[in-house]
Amino acid sequence: MTKKDPNYVAKLEKAISQKYGDEAITNPRKFWDEEKEKKYIEQSKEFLQKSEHLAGQKEKVDFAGFLVNKKLLTKNTNRVCSVCEKYSFDVYDAVYVNKFQTCRSCYIKWIESREERWATGWRPHKEE
Secondary structure, three states: OOOOOOOHHHHHHHHHHHHHOHHHOOOHHHHOOHHHHHHHHHHHHHHHHHHHHHHHHOOEEEEOOEEEEHHHHHOOOOOEOOOOOOEOOOOOHHHHHHHHOOOHHHHHHHHOOOHHHHHOOOOOOOOO
């Protein structure tokens, strides 16, 4: 075993100050004052308020067995065709679902060039 050098820390600090400058070994409290403390406390309070606000926006809600962001549930979208009762993931169906509550294929089959009849309330029978 070798003996521990009692001046090891002093030598290490001297080497660090030669390589990186005197600020590298200076105690950070030297540069801290009451004004900086007040600014730090204000910034901490602002950060806490912002994080609490964001946490409220990211609240999760149980929806059909899944945890969903509450913000997403404000949108009322129904992607089920009223004629064939199929749920549509197709992007092109969005226009037809929003306007006629049908998918694109049902629109072509039952509504295209007969929008007036659809607007009056006519719907195809299940056996058709």
